Structures are given as C-alpha cells and as structure tokens.
Amino acid sequence: MAKRYIVHIDLDSFFVSVERKFNPALIGKPVLIGGSADRGVVSSCSYETRKFGVHSAMPMKQALKLCPDAIVVRGTHGRYGEASREVTEIIHDSVPLYQKTSVDEFYIDLTGMDRFYDCYQMATNLRQRIIKETGLPISFGMASTKTVAKMATNQAKPNGQLYIPHGKEMAFMAPLPVRKIPMLGEKTCEKLYTYGIEKIGDLQHVDLRFLQTLFGSAGQYIWEKARGIDSSEIIPHSERKSISTEHTFDADTADERTLQTILVSMTEELAYKLRKENKIAGCMAVKIRYSNFETHTIQEKIPLNAAEHILIPGIKNLLQKTWNRNRKVRLIGVRLSQLARGNYQINLFDDNEEQLKLYQAMDTINFKYGDKTVCRAAGMEVGTRNFNPFHG
Structure with missing residues (x-):
C-alpha cells in the first residue's frame, strides 16, 4: 500500500490576520474581534491575547479583564469570505485533491505524488505562494493521516510548518x-x-x-x-450551493402581514438547517409568483452568516423591493445561496452573549425534539404548515 502524504493547512488567527492586512497598526498588538465590550462575544483573538487565557466564544467583558490592553475590532464580514475564496483558488490550482473543512482550514492529499516530487517541498511552496499572494500567515502539518497532520499544524503555529515522517x-x-x-x-x-x-x-x-x-x-x-x-480519506464532495423553501397559498393574497409572517417562518427554518449542517450563506433571495404565474426573483449578497436576526430584516427588505402591492401573490419563496462551511461564530461581530446563548438553546431543543419545537413568535402561526423544500 502506498505511503500516504496528508497536508493540513490552517490560516492563523484568520479574522485577525485579515484585519491586520487593512490596518497594519494592529500588527503585534493584542487584538479581539467581536461584539461590544459590554455584552459582546469574542469571535477571534490574536496570539498576543491568548497568553492571557483569552479564547474565542468568550464574553468580551471577560476577555478584556484578562487582557485590558487589547484592541477591540468589530470585524468586517465581507473581507473574510473574500480572503477565504482567494486561498481556496490558489489551493485549487495547485494540488490534485483537497477538502475544505471551514473558511480557514483545508486538507490536501499528495499520496502518489512522491514518485515525482518531494511532497514536503510541494507543501512548502504552496504555503509560500499563499503567503505571498494573500499576505496572510498560514501554517501546515504533513503526516500519514489527517489526525496527525492536524496535530502537526497545531504544533507548528503560529506561521510555521512541520513534517512528521512515516x-x-x-x-x-x-x-x-x-x-x-x-x-x-x-x-x-x-x-x-x-x-x-x-x-x-x-x-x-x-x-x-x-x-x-x-x-x-x-x-x-x-x-x-x-x-x-486514522484511515479517513480526503474525498472532495459536491456540496449543495443553495437551500430553499417555497409556500403556495390556498387562496391568492395581497395581505402584507401574511406574506411577512410566512417569510419570517421560512427564513428561520432555513437558518436553522444551515446551523445544523454547520454552513453559512453569502446570498439571499425572495421569489414571488403572482396570480397569473408571472414570477419575479430578487437577490442580494450578504456577509456570510446563518442567523435569522440578521437574515430576516434583509428578506423583508427584498419583499418590499420586489412586491407589487396591487397584485395578489400565489407563491412566495426564500433561497439562501453561496453556501460555505462555517459555524455561527462568524456572526459574532454584531451579536451579544445573550443572542449567542439564545441560538445555542434554541438549536439544542430543536436538534433534540425536532424542527420548529422552538421558534420566533412571528413564525409560530405557520410553524405547522407543510413547506416544499428543494435544494439547488
């Protein structure tokens, strides 16, 4: 059996590193990215803060007690998605087989390449190319399995590399x-x-x-x-790029409250499904079909997230933009697209500790007892309706 050469790549303090690109004054300083100092949560933190015991998902107030000199940055959603795409494109162009497990983490399989190349040198060259073209610090570990490669990366951080021979x-x-x-x-x-x-x-x-x-x-x-x-393979799979749901009314309606209530319920349902699958969306859309079957769709790019308190206002705004109030609606739908791997932590820049705990509590109950066990009041009256989900 051929020796396996597995590379694990991780972008160091990803959000912090991206912010430092745009504001070099943050380099070398203790940085916290997240919500407000009073009630926010730490989304990401620099290595300068970690030596004080600070870590992600910690209440911002507690983090600042541990590291009073830390600089708090609210974060810029779009920058992180764009930086992740840049790194993904470089990896895609450079290696035969890879798996993206989050916005800042990848596994690469170079098994068999050792017949033609030095695999460790290949990984080194790739790391240097990413650093040069993106300006982001990055670490990697190489070993015979995914588990050991990931552990090697963690030992190589920050901004280092480590090979564990067979x-x-x-x-x-x-x-x-x-x-x-x-x-x-x-x-x-x-x-x-x-x-x-x-x-x-x-x-x-x-x-x-x-x-x-x-x-x-x-x-x-x-x-x-x-x-x-660890025999687990790196198998790139074609993940769905969108998640959608539609509702056809028994009787065509032009009642704004009814339309908004349906939209809120559907958006909440889709956001919950994204969090359950550890995914985030970068685009949202509203679809309207009128009585004569004429159909209109409007979409808008959004910061990567899976939180309905962020999505719902945007969905309502799209409804206002596309709906002709003089016409009755036969069908209405919501689509979240440009999906990526990632968890709700990416949304913590605008959130406080109570919101995070609320989502965790709601999801825990819904995971255990089923969808719609707990939902927002605005969506309760349609919570038991039958939707027709379809996936793109």
Missing part, C-alpha cells in the same frame, strides 16, 4: 497532552486524568480493553487516535 507518529504524539488529540472532549480528558493518564504517551501504553471498559465503543476510537491510526 513511522514517527507515536513518538511525535507521546509528549503532548491528551487534550491535543482532535475531537477528544473535555469530559473524556478529565476521566483520563483521574487514572493518571495526562500525556498521549501514557494513553499509548493503556490496554484497549481498559479503554473500552471506560468509554464503551468510543474506547477503540481513543486507542487508535493515540497511535495516529
């Missing part, structure tokens, strides 16, 4: 804390700590049956990860 995976991992294993939760780590298992090297010497007794079926996963065993 056969050296366990030796590389051994001195690292168990919490460095990707996807290993805090509760799992705490349970390991109670048995004196603090380093990955300690975990490598634990019998598989012991881990299975402690963690059930997850024991096998933990045992394999500690040894760098």
Whole structure:
C-alpha cells in the first residue's frame, strides 16, 4: 500500500490576520474581534491575547479583564469570505485533491505524488505562494493521516510548518497532552486524568480493553487516535450551493402581514438547517409568483452568516423591493445561496452573549425534539404548515 502524504493547512488567527492586512497598526498588538465590550462575544483573538487565557466564544467583558490592553475590532464580514475564496483558488490550482473543512482550514492529499516530487517541498511552496499572494500567515502539518497532520499544524503555529515522517507518529504524539488529540472532549480528558493518564504517551501504553471498559465503543476510537491510526480519506464532495423553501397559498393574497409572517417562518427554518449542517450563506433571495404565474426573483449578497436576526430584516427588505402591492401573490419563496462551511461564530461581530446563548438553546431543543419545537413568535402561526423544500 502506498505511503500516504496528508497536508493540513490552517490560516492563523484568520479574522485577525485579515484585519491586520487593512490596518497594519494592529500588527503585534493584542487584538479581539467581536461584539461590544459590554455584552459582546469574542469571535477571534490574536496570539498576543491568548497568553492571557483569552479564547474565542468568550464574553468580551471577560476577555478584556484578562487582557485590558487589547484592541477591540468589530470585524468586517465581507473581507473574510473574500480572503477565504482567494486561498481556496490558489489551493485549487495547485494540488490534485483537497477538502475544505471551514473558511480557514483545508486538507490536501499528495499520496502518489512522491514518485515525482518531494511532497514536503510541494507543501512548502504552496504555503509560500499563499503567503505571498494573500499576505496572510498560514501554517501546515504533513503526516500519514489527517489526525496527525492536524496535530502537526497545531504544533507548528503560529506561521510555521512541520513534517512528521512515516513511522514517527507515536513518538511525535507521546509528549503532548491528551487534550491535543482532535475531537477528544473535555469530559473524556478529565476521566483520563483521574487514572493518571495526562500525556498521549501514557494513553499509548493503556490496554484497549481498559479503554473500552471506560468509554464503551468510543474506547477503540481513543486507542487508535493515540497511535495516529486514522484511515479517513480526503474525498472532495459536491456540496449543495443553495437551500430553499417555497409556500403556495390556498387562496391568492395581497395581505402584507401574511406574506411577512410566512417569510419570517421560512427564513428561520432555513437558518436553522444551515446551523445544523454547520454552513453559512453569502446570498439571499425572495421569489414571488403572482396570480397569473408571472414570477419575479430578487437577490442580494450578504456577509456570510446563518442567523435569522440578521437574515430576516434583509428578506423583508427584498419583499418590499420586489412586491407589487396591487397584485395578489400565489407563491412566495426564500433561497439562501453561496453556501460555505462555517459555524455561527462568524456572526459574532454584531451579536451579544445573550443572542449567542439564545441560538445555542434554541438549536439544542430543536436538534433534540425536532424542527420548529422552538421558534420566533412571528413564525409560530405557520410553524405547522407543510413547506416544499428543494435544494439547488
């Protein structure tokens, strides 16, 4: 079997780095990107703040207590999406197989290329090209598996690179804390700590049956990860580029309140689905079909997000722009497009801690008990209607 060469690429402090491109005065300074100092949440933070214990999703007030000299930047949504697209295009033009897992993270498979090239040099050249053409700091790790490559990247940060040769995976991992294993939760780590298992090297010497007794079926996963065993492939898949829903009225209507209520409910439904799939949208559209089947669609580019409190005002505005109030509506629809991988953290520039907690609470309940268990009051009266979702 051919040796695998997997590269994990991560843009360092992505939002901060992009802002520093536009404002070099921020370079070397402690920077927090997020909402207001009183009630906002940290979306991203520079390495200068992390040494004080600051991390993303932390309340801004707490972050400023830990690092009082930090500069708070509200953030510029469009810049991050554009920077991510620039990096993606460079990678797309440079390698045969890659997977984009978020706006600032990629996996690349160079397996087989070693017959013709030095894979580590290829990755080095790619990193230098990205830095040169985008001005963004970037780190990468290369190893035989996705897990070890990601861990190598984390060790190479900030703005570095690290290659773990084949056969050296366990030796590389051994001195690292168990919490460095990707996807290993805090509760799992705490349970390991109670048995004196603090380093990955300690975990490598634990019998598989012991881990299975402690963690059930997850024991096998933990045992394999500690040894760098990971057979997961990098398979680029064609993700849908839009998500939509429509509603056809039983009787044509020109009642503005009815139209807005339907739009609010549909937008909320789509935003929830995006968050459930860990996606964000960069464009929204409203579709109107009149009684004579004449159809009009209007769309607008938006900052990448999946939050209905941001989307709903925009959707209502599109309705006002496209709807002829002298005509009755037969069908109305909402489409969110230009989808990208990413989570709700990208929207925290305009949000406060209460809003974040509200979304987390609503999504937790809806994930557990089903869609529309919890929704906004404006959408409740149509929450039980049957929509006809279709995907582009």
